[in-house]
Amino acid sequence: MNPGRPQPSDDIAAQSLRSDAERNRERIIAAARGVFARDGLGASMASVAREAGVGIATIFRRFPTKEELVAAVFADRMDSYADAVAVALADADPWHGFVGYIETACAMQAADQGFADVLTTTFPTAKAMEKRREEAYEGMVRLIGRAKAAGGLREDFDPSDLVLLHMANAGVVNACGDAAPDAWRRVVALFVQSFAAPARATLPASPAHEDLYRAMLRAGPEVPGATAPGRTGKSSKVATDKAGEAD
Amino acid sequence: MNPGRPQPSDDIAAQSLRSDAERNRERIIAAARGVFARDGLGASMASVAREAGVGIATIFRRFPTKEELVAAVFADRMDSYADAVAVALADADPWHGFVGYIETACAMQAADQGFADVLTTTFPTAKAMEKRREEAYEGMVRLIGRAKAAGGLREDFDPSDLVLLHMANAGVVNACGDAAPDAWRRVVALFVQSFAAPARATLPASPAHEDLYRAMLRAGPEVPGATAPGRTGKSSKVATDKAGEAD
DNA sequence: ACAAAACCGGATAGGTCGATCCGATTGATA
DNA sequence: TATCAATCGGATCGACCTATCCGGTTTTGT
Numbered sequence: 001m002n003p004g005r006p007q008p009s010d011d012i013a014a015q016s017l018r019s020d021a022e023r024n025r026e027r028i029i030a031a032a033r034g035v036f037a038r039d040g041l042g043a044s045m046a047s048v049a050r051e052a053g054v055g056i057a058t059i060f061r062r063f064p065t066k067e068e069l070v071a072a073v074f075a076d077r078m079d080s081y082a083d084a085v086a087v088a089l090a091d092a093d094p095w096h097g098f099v100g101y102i103e104t105a106c107a108m109q110a111a112d113q114g115f116a117d118v119l120t121t122t123f124p125t126a127k128a129m130e131k132r133r134e135e136a137y138e139g140m141v142r143l144i145g146r147a148k149a150a151g152g153l154r155e156d157f158d159p160s161d162l163v164l165l166h167m168a169n170a171g172v173v174n175a176c177g178d179a180a181p182d183a184w185r186r187v188v189a190l191f192v193q194s195f196a197a198p199a200r201a202t203l204p205a206s207p208a209h210e211d212l213y214r215a216m217l218r219a220g221p222e223v224p225g226a227t228a229p230g231r232t233g234k235s236s237k238v239a240t241d242k243a244g245e246a247d
Numbered sequence: 248m249n250p251g252r253p254q255p256s257d258d259i260a261a262q263s264l265r266s267d268a269e270r271n272r273e274r275i276i277a278a279a280r281g282v283f284a285r286d287g288l289g290a291s292m293a294s295v296a297r298e299a300g301v302g303i304a305t306i307f308r309r310f311p312t313k314e315e316l317v318a319a320v321f322a323d324r325m326d327s328y329a330d331a332v333a334v335a336l337a338d339a340d341p342w343h344g345f346v347g348y349i350e351t352a353c354a355m356q357a358a359d360q361g362f363a364d365v366l367t368t369t370f371p372t373a374k375a376m377e378k379r380r381e382e383a384y385e386g387m388v389r390l391i392g393r394a395k396a397a398g399g400l401r402e403d404f405d406p407s408d409l410v411l412l413h414m415a416n417a418g419v420v421n422a423c424g425d426a427a428p429d430a431w432r433r434v435v436a437l438f439v440q441s442f443a444a445p446a447r448a449t450l451p452a453s454p455a456h457e458d459l460y461r462a463m464l465r466a467g468p469e470v471p472g473a474t475a476p477g478r479t480g481k482s483s484k485v486a487t488d489k490a491g492e493a494d
Numbered sequence: 495a496c497a498a499a500a501c502c503g504g505a506t507a508g509g510t511c512g513a514t515c516c517g518a519t520t521g522a523t524a
Numbered sequence: 525t526a527t528c529a530a531t532c533g534g535a536t537c538g539a540c541c542t543a544t545c546c547g548g549t550t551t552t553g554t
Binding site: 120161164167168169170171172174175176177179180182183185186187189190191193194195196199200201203204205206207208211212214215216217218219 | 367408414415416417418419422426427429430436437440441442443446447448451452453454458459461462463465
């Protein structure tokens with residue numbers, strides 16, 4: 001009956017972890033949840049350790065890489081994400097369900113900087129998380145089909161548009177942070193109105209499926225958000241061609 | 248007539264720089280233009296130096312901080328940006344001018360990763376650049392007024408919506424990079440359709456002016472983008488993670 | 495041609511990050 | 525209670541970043 005006993009019928013998840021180890025594991029996840037939500041995935045492992053009240057090594061012992069910690073932290077959030085699609089599919093009104101999904105998912109991005117990044121990044125090594133993502137994607141395709149059939153959604157809407165929506169929303173919540181915590185609502189409302197049927201005009205083609213996948217792979221590295229003072233400027237150059245250059 | 252002579256009536260800009268120094272200064276700016284455009288503001292000073300064929304110290308001698316280099320590099324890009332507003336105001340058709348401005352500005356973001364961030368960040372120390380930004384903003388307010396008066400633009404459109412648009416577009420171009428270089432066009436087209444009058448539904452309130460300013464201040468630090476896509480293939484371990492970036 | 499000032503760039507300082515090492519500690523078992 | 529493996533956490537590694545230092549080189553004015 002003692003928890004942690006090596007009995008086969010014991011509690012699953014934590015397989016034979018010493019009691020203090022299991023306690024720390026939960027502390028770490030709880031701390032990481034808060035830190036990633038507040039500072040995004042760019043938060044350092046050290047800051048998570050500090051928040052959890054454990055040593056840095058303790059984190060890496062339980063989660064050999066940062067990516068694994070991220071996967072552990074966001075596992076249940078991805079569940080909620082997949083659930084949101086299921087809830088939307090259960091809605092009797094296809095368009096209402098579609099809009100509800102969008103608002104729920106974007107609200108999740110706004111409430112958790114880390115999750116905003118997760119939705120626009122793929123983690124090939126975190127199979128469980130990617131599985132949820134695919135489940136959600138398949139549900140979204142059906143959701144879109146229903147909404148189109150019911151006439152609420154414009155016919156040229158593509159599943160990839162939801163990915164683009166999340167990228168755009170991530171840009172807004174990342175840039176605004178807590179300075180303007182509700183700005184995303186207006187952006188999302190504008191998007192939703194542009195999704196409504198009938199289409200006001202034709203759209204440029206959607207990006208290819210695999211291009212978007214590569215884009216999400218590429219995003220992996222880092223996420224701004226946190227660092228402080230040393231601000232640097234940014235710049236751009238324009239040099240080449242493209243679009244309307246001024247002279 | 249020799250350039251660089253200490254004559255008072257000499258060429259302005261470069262005040263008495265030795266010929267080789269002036270040559271390097273231009274090389275540095277040209278290199279930084281390309282590097283920032285390709286890799287975003289997260290690109291390191293070392294990579295700029297390498298591209299320019301000069302030493303790191305040479306860059307910091309001419310531009311004491313990275314922010315100053317950025318300001319120097321983007322000065323003309325901000326001019327083009329302000330020009331785009333002027334061009335839009337000169338358009339006989341207010342709505343056409345409004346849409347043209349949006350497409351031009353967003354195209355500039357897509358063509359230059361660094362500029363995408365510049366548009367969503369303020370640089371209090373770079374006064375010239377901030378002046379251009381304000382000029383552009385004032386022009387945008389007039390542009391919006393004209394477009395509303397002509398009936399093309401929905402009445403509840405707010406100038407801050409253009410800032411949000413740029414934040415959203417930055418999110419898309421940052422996430423997509425060169426993997427899906429045209430994805431932004433579809434997003435912008437959707438936005439434009441949602442801007443068109445008549446409004447399909449009311450919108451959540453706009454963020455407060457000063458909140459958006461604080462958000463743009465806060466955005467400063469870093470920008471991902473840096474690391475190359477396929478890279479890291481090498482040995483095992485560490486593949487992922489960040490690093491460069493960002494920052 | 496020549497000296498002095500201006501300039502160059504590699505090495506280095508000092509910071510952060512992810513990740514690892516190792517001596518000290520603690521929990522589980524008998 | 526005694527034992528020992530499992531665990532802990534601070535120190536440390538290596539890589540990268542911005543920024544500075546300093547000995548060698550180049551431009552400039554006479």
